[in-house]
Amino acid sequence: MAVERTIFHVDIDAFFAAAERSINPDLIGKLLIIGGTGGRGVVACASYEVRPYGVRSAMPMSRALRLCPNALVMNSSHGLYGKISKSFMAILRDYTPDVQVMSVDEAYMDMTGTEGLYGSPEKAGQAVKDRVREELKLTASIGIAPSRLVAKIASDERKPDGMFTVQAGDEAAYLAPMPVRKLPGIGPRAAEKLARLGIQTLGQLAVFPEGPLRREMGNQFSRLIERAKGTDNSELSSETKSKSISSETTFHADSTDRAFLDKMVADLSQSVGRRLRRTGKHARSVSLKLRYNDFTTLTRHNTPNVSFDGDARIVEIATALLDATLKQRNVPVRLIGVGVENLSEPAAQLSLLDSAVKDVSTLSSTLDRIRDRFGDDSVTRGPR
Ligand SMILES: [Mg+2]
Structure with a gap:
């Protein structure tokens, strides 16, 4: 049997807003939205303070401001984010060369076999979080799992400033109660189709017979059954x-x-x-x-x-x-x-x-x- 892998998914919380706050502490606690202020402006990042109002990234700014009229809107400063992003990735690479950068604030790390160096995965994860906090004044959330898929879901679930480990063998049970939308690749349309088949949760999807699912949803969706069980053998990098x-x-x-x-x-x-x-x-x-x-x-x-x-x-x-x-x-x-x-x-x-x-x-x-x-x-x- 293959060695169980230890994959981290590390993701900075509300990155653009947090980055602005890291250089301007006056913004801490404010109802901050980063994004375009013009007529067709879009929310690039919603701070956690505006999320209770329903503001989300990719939403038209006009709508965000109707939901949260007192919000403070700032344009993105891409130079700043790029600079912080580089330092962030450099921290991750201090722990393993196997870092797969997914976006400015998000990466996978293959930490398999690093216990001798850094102790348990949780200890290593905490060390990464501490360095991000101290050096960048940002919080990151980390999911730890035997696969990229489950690590990603685990970090998303524990935001902000969280860390969670899904042990090998527990993946299917961990995902089972979650709504199908939590699985990357299932968008609103697919979720609607699945709902018509009576599938609401990943647990229901995991045990659904493949034939009928393929007939209803098309071939590419039969893969979803395996993924709903948390099976993902994709390599990093x-x-x-x-x-x-x-x-x-x-x-x-x-x-x-x-x-x-x-x-x-x-x-x-x-x-x-x-x-x-x-x-x-x-x-x-x-x-x-x-x-x-x-x-x-x-x-x-x-x-x-x-x-x-x-x-x-x-x-x-x-x-x-x-x-x-x-x-x-x-x-x-x-x-x-x-x-x-x-x-x-x-x-x-x-x-x-x-x-x-x-x-x-x-x-x-x-x-x-x-x-x-x-x-x-x-x-x-x-x-x-
Ligand atoms: Mg993020």
């Missing part, structure tokens, strides 16, 4: 399997400043390079994405002859793509993205010609180790 890795950033203010754009391309290239090296693979192509202030988006690709995994190569190719793209259209830019594509196992033998490439790769790995130990800002290469 889908990055390893994905064919591309990319990173993008939206600027505070649109920019035509070439030095700034070069710096952004270099930063994104290094972050992508680091994630690429973590997969142990090499890439064949680099992509650059530019979104202009009028929201038109251009994406360009370049595929050199030799595969690579070093930062210098990615920066060089992405910068050349930036040159070409700006030549075509030079108006203010609001978003830049860099990606590497066509990932594959590195060639078994490097030819003599490739030894230069290998040196660059070794240097990048060394920088990765320094950054892993001392943080992302400890080493920065120039934009070119």
